[in-house]
Amino acid sequence: MEGIFDKAFENIVRLRIMSILMVNEQYDFNSFKEILEVTDGNLASHLKNLESSGYISFDKTFVGRKPMTNYSATAAGKTAFQAHLDFLENLINENKT
Amino acid sequence: MAKELKSSFTLYLKVLLKMKKPEQELAEIKSMMERSTRFLSLSGLSGVLAGIYALIGAGMAYYWIYFPNPPFGFRTSYIQEDQTLLRLLVTACAVLALSLYTGWALSQRKSQRTSSKLWTSASKRFISALLIPLVVGGIFSLALISRGYLIIVAPATLIFYGLALINAAHFSLGDIKYLGYCELALGIISAFFPGYGLITWTLGFGVLHVIYGSMMYYKYDR
Numbered sequence: 001m002e003g004i005f006d007k008a009f010e011n012i013v014r015l016r017i018m019s020i021l022m023v024n025e026q027y028d029f030n031s032f033k034e035i036l037e038v039t040d041g042n043l044a045s046h047l048k049n050l051e052s053s054g055y056i057s058f059d060k061t062f063v064g065r066k067p068m069t070n071y072s073a074t075a076a077g078k079t080a081f082q083a084h085l086d087f088l089e090n091l092i093n094e095n096k097t
Numbered sequence: 098m099a100k101e102l103k104s105s106f107t108l109y110l111k112v113l114l115k116m117k118k119p120e121q122e123l124a125e126i127k128s129m130m131e132r133s134t135r136f137l138s139l140s141g142l143s144g145v146l147a148g149i150y151a152l153i154g155a156g157m158a159y160y161w162i163y164f165p166n167p168p169f170g171f172r173t174s175y176i177q178e179d180q181t182l183l184r185l186l187v188t189a190c191a192v193l194a195l196s197l198y199t200g201w202a203l204s205q206r207k208s209q210r211t212s213s214k215l216w217t218s219a220s221k222r223f224i225s226a227l228l229i230p231l232v233v234g235g236i237f238s239l240a241l242i243s244r245g246y247l248i249i250v251a252p253a254t255l256i257f258y259g260l261a262l263i264n265a266a267h268f269s270l271g272d273i274k275y276l277g278y279c280e281l282a283l284g285i286i287s288a289f290f291p292g293y294g295l296i297t298w299t300l301g302f303g304v305l306h307v308i309y310g311s312m313m314y315y316k317y318d319r
Contacts, residue, residue: 015122019129027133034214035133088119
């Protein structure tokens with residue numbers, strides 16, 4: 001079967017994070033928190049997980065005095081997510097036939 | 098043997114559990130992509146109200162310019178009078194301000210109801226995509242007025258508004274672009290038929306808004 005089921009996207013929060021980063025060049029921590037409705041700690045650990053897989057990268061900037069962490073998907077992350085998507089689609093197609 | 102059977106059974110169970118999920122997972126991915134890029138709290142009702150404001154404004158304009166003649170006459174009007182022009186400008190600005198305020202207020206209400214934030218990166222992108230052509234068009238139309246090219250103001254506003262809608266449709270409900278196409282078509286028609294400015298303007302900003310707003314309301318808001 002084409003595509004790869006990626007363990008990194010097994011968790012729903014990580015799947016959502018990656019979905020957002022596929023269509024947004026950058027997304028910051030607080031916006032993630034709002035849209036995903038998760039706690040700081042939970043979000044941070046999932047982001048850390050994706051980051052150690054090499055799927056996302058971040059840079060820290062300051063807006064006024066507030067620190068802001070912007071995340072973006074790496075090329076490897078986008079490829080991996082696409083492979084995961086292919087896997088899901090093939091799974092659905094095979095189920096139909 | 099029993100152990101083997103058990104392990105193959107758990108594998109089967111695992112596959113089954115995963116089989117149930119892919120549709121949900123894809124739907125989840127799609128909804129996340131939409132929610133993070135698109136401004137979905139736009140209310141159809143605000144379109145209807147904006148249309149009604151425009152119709153009222155157009156009625157007032159008709160009364161000042163043409164009354165009691167039918168609104169087709171070309172250059173039988175006294176639009177060149179400064180007083181009339183000023184009144185028309187004030188009316189147009191009032192209609193615009195009221196429409197924007199209504200749009201904002203109703204979007205806020207809708208975002209509260211769907212418990213989503215109003216001021217997100219998606220809504221900011223929507224606003225800037227909408228406002229850049231709109232503001233440029235507005236200033237350009239003011240320049241036309243100040244130069245006395247009144248004949249081309251109605252088509253210019255319609256065309257710029259249409260372009261703004263098509264531009265902003267990428268960041269909101271995609272259906273908005275069809276309203277944009279209609280405004281563009283009206284603008285072009287209006288450019289070739291001078292003297293019908295008030296009519297095309299009424300159709301574009303009044304009637305189309307009411308029709309489109311109510312369609313959006315029935316499709317998304319109920």
